[in-house]
Amino acid sequence: MERPFIFINSAMSADGKISTKERKQVRISGNIDFKRMDQLRAGADAIMVGIGTVMADDPSLTVKSPELKKQRLEAGLDENPARVIVDSKARTPVDADIFKKGEGKRIILVSESAPHDKVAELKKKADVIITGKESVDLPAAMGQLRENGIKRLMVEGGATLNWGMISNGLVDEIYTFVGNLIIGGKTAPTFVDGEGSTEDNIIKMELLDAEKIEEGILLKWKVTGK
Numbered sequence: 001m002e003r004p005f006i007f008i009n010s011a012m013s014a015d016g017k018i019s020t021k022e023r024k025q026v027r028i029s030g031n032i033d034f035k036r037m038d039q040l041r042a043g044a045d046a047i048m049v050g051i052g053t054v055m056a057d058d059p060s061l062t063v064k065s066p067e068l069k070k071q072r073l074e075a076g077l078d079e080n081p082a083r084v085i086v087d088s089k090a091r092t093p094v095d096a097d098i099f100k101k102g103e104g105k106r107i108i109l110v111s112e113s114a115p116h117d118k119v120a121e122l123k124k125k126a127d128v129i130i131t132g133k134e135s136v137d138l139p140a141a142m143g144q145l146r147e148n149g150i151k152r153l154m155v156e157g158g159a160t161l162n163w164g165m166i167s168n169g170l171v172d173e174i175y176t177f178v179g180n181l182i183i184g185g186k187t188a189p190t191f192v193d194g195e196g197s198t199e200d201n202i203i204k205m206e207l208l209d210a211e212k213i214e215e216g217i218l219l220k221w222k223v224t225g226k
């Protein structure tokens with residue numbers, strides 16, 4: 001099945017963490033990198049995060065720049081890309097910022113194990129796509145997003161979803177901003193958590209670019225596979 005072009009954009013500490021051991025958000029990007037993220041969002045058809053990120057950060061995933069929103073409206077688009085949550089058990093809070101802030105489509109990906117009453121609640125605020133038995137069937141879900149007209153999908157994490165997407169061969173490019181800080185902590189989320197590879201299925205990449213931005217470095221990778 002056809003799928004969108006999919007890239008991950010994330011920020012991590014110099015020791016590879018994306019938040020603290022309490023899963024508290026850390027401002028890793030500087031202003032210039034946040035502006036770059038905003039431009040990537042504005043150029044995407046959809047932005048996707050896992051439910052763990054929604055529960056930890058309550059992100060709005062909206063485009064911030066008025067100029068970029070204006071350009072989207074002038075191109076006949078919603079001011080914000082579609083916002084997609086990967087949420088097997090339909091745990092997304094109905095008062096989440098993703099529903100409260102900004103215009104645009106919301107899509108919740110749930111699995112067949114999601115409680116029917118929760119799904120019915122979310123259907124009042126979003127389009128709900130049901131795939132997979134216990135957890136969302138990511139390849140099938142990506143095919144359905146493509147059928148919904150999403151050609152360019154930006155994934156913003158978190159750690160577990162990044163593993164789910166990469167290990168299913170669903171990621172074309174990865175942009176990581178490596179910030180000038182150390183978070184540490186054995187249990188702090190890293191850029192990619194999940195089950196992890198064994199020595200014979202390590203995911204290989206090609207370096208596309210490395211650019212110093214303020215006190216950090218932006219690395220751009222093309223995922224070439226196992």
Ligand SMILES: NC(=O)c1ccc[n+]([C@@H]2O[C@H](COP(=O)([O-])OP(=O)(O)OC[C@H]3O[C@@H](n4cnc5c(N)ncnc54)[C@H](O)[C@@H]3O)[C@@H](O)[C@H]2O)c1
Nearest residue numbers: 010011018019023050051052053136157158159160161164
């Ligand atoms: N620094 C950054 O750029 C950045 C970006 C996003 C999130 N974060 C941080 O990451 C943390 C959240 O990461 P996380 O790993 O806890 O949660 P996550 O956001 O990766 O969500 C994972 C959840 O998605 C759901 N899911 C459903 N189907 C799935 C599948 N097939 N594969 C994988 N997941 C599936 C599951 O419920 C799973 O627990 C937070 O602390 C947040 O602050 C940091």
Ligand SMILES: Nc1nc(=O)c(N)c(NC[C@H](O)[C@H](O)[C@H](O)COP(=O)(O)O)[nH]1
Nearest residue numbers: 010011026027028029057059060061062
């Ligand atoms: N690129 C990036 N740099 C960071 O320093 C950081 N902490 C995040 N974190 C991931 C996630 O993108 C944030 O939780 C949202 O960016 C919250 O902001 P919004 O309400 O979505 O604008 N992302």
